[in-house]
Amino acid sequence: MTALAKTNSKEGLWKVEAPLPEIGPDDVLIRINKTGICGTDMHIWNWDEWASHTVPLGLITGHEFAGEIVELGRNVSNLDVGQRCSGEGHLVQSDSRQSRAGKFHLDPGTRGIGVNEQGAFAQYLRLPAFNVVPLPDDIPDDIGAILDPLGNAVHTALSFELLGEDVLITGAGPIGIMAAAICLHAGARHVVITDINSDRLALAADVAPNARIVDVSKEDLNDVMHELDLTQGFDIGLEMSGNYRAFDQMVDAMVMGGKMAMLGIPPGEMPVNWSHIIFKAITIKGVYGREMFETWYKMIAMLQNGLDVSKVITHRFDVTDFEQGFKLMKEGKSGKIVLDWTG
Numbered sequence: 001m002t003a004l005a006k007t008n009s010k011e012g013l014w015k016v017e018a019p020l021p022e023i024g025p026d027d028v029l030i031r032i033n034k035t036g037i038c039g040t041d042m043h044i045w046n047w048d049e050w051a052s053h054t055v056p057l058g059l060i061t062g063h064e065f066a067g068e069i070v071e072l073g074r075n076v077s078n079l080d081v082g083q084r085c086s087g088e089g090h091l092v093q094s095d096s097r098q099s100r101a102g103k104f105h106l107d108p109g110t111r112g113i114g115v116n117e118q119g120a121f122a123q124y125l126r127l128p129a130f131n132v133v134p135l136p137d138d139i140p141d142d143i144g145a146i147l148d149p150l151g152n153a154v155h156t157a158l159s160f161e162l163l164g165e166d167v168l169i170t171g172a173g174p175i176g177i178m179a180a181a182i183c184l185h186a187g188a189r190h191v192v193i194t195d196i197n198s199d200r201l202a203l204a205a206d207v208a209p210n211a212r213i214v215d216v217s218k219e220d221l222n223d224v225m226h227e228l229d230l231t232q233g234f235d236i237g238l239e240m241s242g243n244y245r246a247f248d249q250m251v252d253a254m255v256m257g258g259k260m261a262m263l264g265i266p267p268g269e270m271p272v273n274w275s276h277i278i279f280k281a282i283t284i285k286g287v288y289g290r291e292m293f294e295t296w297y298k299m300i301a302m303l304q305n306g307l308d309v310s311k312v313i314t315h316r317f318d319v320t321d322f323e324q325g326f327k328l329m330k331e332g333k334s335g336k337i338v339l340d341w342t343g
């Protein structure tokens, strides 16, 4: 089969011919239709410090996918050949204390497809049946291929009660933008999303037209808060940039007793003024991945009752043109980029 693998320790990914994955008794084989390019894939493409210490050379990358089940392991009875699906790319064990408590997303032994294990940038993917999430007919493969990052957005956004609350989102990358749409869908009052990249903010305005976009390199967030009569601050903050300036700005803009969920990954150690957080009595929650499988249930339900994030997909390429997709993504001007494997 054709796949995209990290075969050389330098920038790029390479198209390879790889053997068809062999499935075990509890696995399924999925024929891949569409895949999304993630920020994580960009780290692997760039071969930065994190990637070169984490990803084994030769690995097939990619973890955002939609496809169709073509083979079932002998123990798998709850799925069917021909079923369209996406799936959770975090592979977990069942024997850790957290897994046994039903919190699979907190299993310390988690391994990621496309990072530690063979990934989804391939014509076929082996996945434990446990990780498969069937796709309803009304969710197309394009959206199926971005459920992984949509799940990050849903997991973070639904960390705290949103109804009637004022929400600040820092970072209008694809995940921040989708989070804005989710917060509005879930009944937040004001949703403000910040960035320093005007292309990203324009996309945010397209995907979540009722959110207030703020270019913090040009506009003062305090003025916007005044305009919206949010002088006491935001109830909820979703940090989705990984930038410490955005974090500081969020802490300053929170209401007393506000709640913050942190998804963005800082590039290194991050300075934090703890006194601000303590005297404001702020709650901070770190967010990793998606809850298995509540996040998946919730996001599919929201997509089926009107949440529309389709415009966050700005480019589609046939997999033969994958290099164009990665180059575009590197420029930071795109939203989600989806590769088509069906051609």
Ligand code: NAD
Binding pocket: 038, 039, 152, 170, 171, 172, 173, 174, 175, 176, 194, 195, 196, 197, 200, 216, 240, 241, 242, 243, 245, 246, 262, 263, 264, 265, 266, 287, 288, 289
């Ligand atoms: P992205 O890099 O596309 O978006 C980040 C955005 O933040 C960019 O548009 C950037 O311009 C903006 N930004 C930079 N400085 C800013 C500032 N001072 N104020 C406001 N915005 C600023 O990322 P993404 O794919 O949307 O993902 C969002 C973040 O979540 C990333 O840091 C990613 O690594 C992280 N992530 C974490 C998990 C997890 O499990 N915790 C999973 C997926 C992604």
Ligand code: ZN
Binding pocket: 038, 039, 040, 063, 064, 148, 149
């Ligand atoms: Zn991803």
